[in-house]
Amino acid sequence: EPEVTQTPSHQVTQMGQEVILRCVPISNHLYFYWYRQILGQKVEFLVSFYNNEISEKSEIFDDQFSVERPDGSNFTLKIRSTKLEDSAMYFCASSGQTSEQYFGPGTRLTVT
Amino acid sequence: TQLLEQSPQFLSIQEGENLTVYCNSSSVFSSLQWYRQEPGEGPVLLVTVVTGGEVKKLKRLTFQFGDARKDSSLHITAAQPGDTGLYLCAGVTNSGYALNFGKGTSLLVTP
Numbered sequence A: 001e002p003e004v005t006q007t008p009s010h011q012v013t014q015m016g017q018e019v020i021l022r023c024v025p026i027s028n029h030l031y032f033y034w035y036r037q038i039l040g041q042k043v044e045f046l047v048s049f050y051n052n053e054i055s056e057k058s059e060i061f062d063d064q065f066s067v068e069r070p071d072g073s074n075f076t077l078k079i080r081s082t083k084l085e086d087s088a089m090y091f092c093a094s095s096g097q098t099s100e101q102y103f104g105p106g107t108r109l110t111v112t
Numbered sequence B: 001t002q003l004l005e006q007s008p009q010f011l012s013i014q015e016g017e018n019l020t021v022y023c024n025s026s027s028v029f030s031s032l033q034w035y036r037q038e039p040g041e042g043p044v045l046l047v048t049v050v051t052g053g054e055v056k057k058l059k060r061l062t063f064q065f066g067d068a069r070k071d072s073s074l075h076i077t078a079a080q081p082g083d084t085g086l087y088l089c090a091g092v093t094n095s096g097y098a099l100n101f102g103k104g105t106s107l108l109v110t111p
Helices: none
Strands: A005-007 A010-013 A019-024 A031-037 A044-050 A053-057 A065-068 A075-079 A088-095 A107-111 B005-007 B010-014 B019-024 B031-037 B044-049 B055-058 B061-065 B071-076 B085-092 B099-101 B105-110
Touching (some): A019 A088, A044 A075, B044 B061
Antiparallel strands (some): B005 B019
């Protein structure tokens, strides 16, 4: 069964550094998303991406964040100048023509 | 941001019991999805409901979408220890595809 994959599973970085989180969505899906979940809190929407551009973003997704689909399979989230409060699980998701979103296993980002 | 309230927050029951968890909002959703999440893992999609009043069954799990598409419930019959986990509801508004998640119901089923 097709699934969303994410790398790395765990990323540790120092405050102020840049990180890139990678995702491979399900191959025939057209819509891609990033969510985050701070420990003990609910899953929060960051951004959606369709047709090589951002289609929707939350207020969390400020200039510190960017997304890119560098090739036909990968979808990345870049966080510039990381802060302690960026520590969270980051989930990638993808969907086809319906609203059903399939999530990856997540990347645990720890900012020290 | 639409607020999805899930209740109860925690539920501990014995194997074989039935249970219902709820997901409520003051907002109307074009669709609502139920996920199950294990610690340290991503949410796994269980079901999507789209039509007001819709009922969907997945083995021992029954999902219902409210007539006004503002609320939903998940009923589990004869719960088993394997049902233990965090159950999340998430709604999609008419304006986009972003999922608005509730905080979840943490279910523990003991043998």
